[in-house]
Amino acid sequence: MSEPRQPRAAFAPWDRRELPGIFGVEETARRVGNYKWIEMRLFEALGGWVATVPELDVKLVLGRHCYHHAWHSELWDKRLPELREMKTDRLTLPPNDEMIAFVDALREPEAPELTIEKLVGVYRVLLPHKIAAYTYHQNGSSRITDAPTIRSFGFILQDELEDWREGEMLLQSLIETPDEVERAANRQRELEKLIVAAGGIAGPGTIGGETGVPAPEGVAVG
């Protein structure tokens, strides 16, 4: 029988969480604001496209995914005040003008024969970048100090990965000819250049490198 008064360590032997993460409160809030902004622009685009795609299965999937990204934006909106930004609109911003250019290009296709172009933008360009950005942020954060953000990443990444797979399968079912392969590749190339110019969904340093991000706060405590 265990002895209730026997002192135990604060962390179980298998709990390997560490302090701190690579982002401080302000940088996390800035990124979360960028995340909310891109999730909003994405769910608006998906909602708007529903009426413009003739393929019934695509139409219904877009309606479902529209809500997924709206919910992500809501999670980020709720996180912002917890990161000391009470006026959430202040940080609900694109990281730079290049990101605005990317979103404008992403949302530009309208005609019913452009379903491939619409889906490539979302599922072959934006979602992979979002998944990379969220994974980087999740992996770089302390699971102690920033557990709430990490918990949101868990929910969001599950959606993102499933939606990415579903969108990719829709694309593979639509791309049947060499000409359609070209269309998809051209569209991906065009948008990839724009998002690279923006530095990713949170700007330069979205997944590390030349970030301009402040040095980690404190030293690692393992």
Added chain:
Amino acid sequence: MGRVEVTPQEFTYVEYDSGIIASLAEELAGRVGLPDDVAISIEIDEELPLPLTGSTADVVDGNAELWFSGANFENGKYRCTFDEPVARAELATNLFRARDRLQPDFASASPDEELAEALRGTWDVWAEGRAVRLGELARRVRRQYVFRLYNGFTDVADAAFDRLWSGDDFTWAELQSISEQCAAADPRPASKRKGVPRKESLKQ
């Protein structure tokens, strides 16, 4: 002049051609096996649009008397226009039932307007299944839905449907028996079952 007479000769509200309908009926009567000496009269109520479908197939004085709502031949996509595959299936199904009525073991079958919905539904499945085997338009699930509506949403009814749809020979007594088996398995209260003729009719 052939043995098929279509009323009206000229349609006012719908774009149907009585000559085409008569020739389809003439062709299908032969394939269904309606004896050559049986005259066929077809009355179409063109005032009834989709979805107000309905039909009867009776034999009076040895002649086949068919009545159809105009909706039975109407194209659902294009209002007031004739849907030939659907019309062929409707004609074949009802010609089969007229032929059945000429058999001695169907002598006790009531006129269509006096038939209970459940029994009529049972007979329709058998007739439409035969029409499909002639190569006419298959609307199996639609027919099964009608059958379930009047004979119950049960495994017994579904098994009965399969037998009727693929069967070639039934007597009137067998059709009655099948309908009774379905009724016995139907969990709906007796008042909700369709063992009696409905009060109102589209046929005027």
Added chain:
Amino acid sequence: MKKILPPEELARDARFVRVNIQDTIADPRQAKVSERNTGSAKLEPDRPAAADRARQLMHGIFMGEVQALEGAGRTTFDFTDEEVPFQLKLDMARQSWDESRHCEISVKLAEHMGTEIGEFAEATFLYEAACAPDALLRLTGVNRALEGLAIDVFNTMKLFGDHSGDPVLAACEDWMLADEVTHVKMGSDWLRRLTENDPERRELALEFQRTVDKLFSLGGFRGETDDNPIQLARRFRELAGFSTEEIDELSEVTAEAQAEAEAAAGVNKS
């Protein structure tokens, strides 16, 4: 992609054919049917042509859900962050998902009843309510009028499923009905919040709703008499935030719509 997508630009595959609802209402055969004494027009299993009436209504529900999905989706896109509150956009995105599921349910139910997608023509009058350039009017037209009609239709269809002993139909319609009550309540709540200090604007929105409600009554398709296939679902409308007075007023609107349609068609019911 432009803001405000007109109904004629709704994208469809080759199975779908479009009609003008006014042409259908003005079909002289409708007047002939109205003059006949064939008993109650309510959708009940013991009524003539019950199966095909239910099948066609199911297809109509499917088309309505597609347009409701498109309308909710467009509302997430058509308005800027400055024009509508963030939470309203989130509600519309949620509604998009709900309507998408309703489309899926309707396709399955149509298959269950032996109806093919595109078997019947499509009228786009429901989506037209989602084209209002003013967000408040659009919300009132879609969430109070269109979704209100959905409540009436789903309740009718659920009862048809109950009465015919069809467990699949009854259960699925009940689930959709729950969502629609939520959507109408959403509309009622936003109408109140967006016009809290602006009674004039609120009256303008309600007037728009009355106009749309009359259109959606389809000349007697919906109402509270034996002549109406679709019955007003009072209990569910109350759950969705309609007052008794509002439902009474709607009932009058449906009667007016029927009278006007009959007069236009020269129906003689004597």
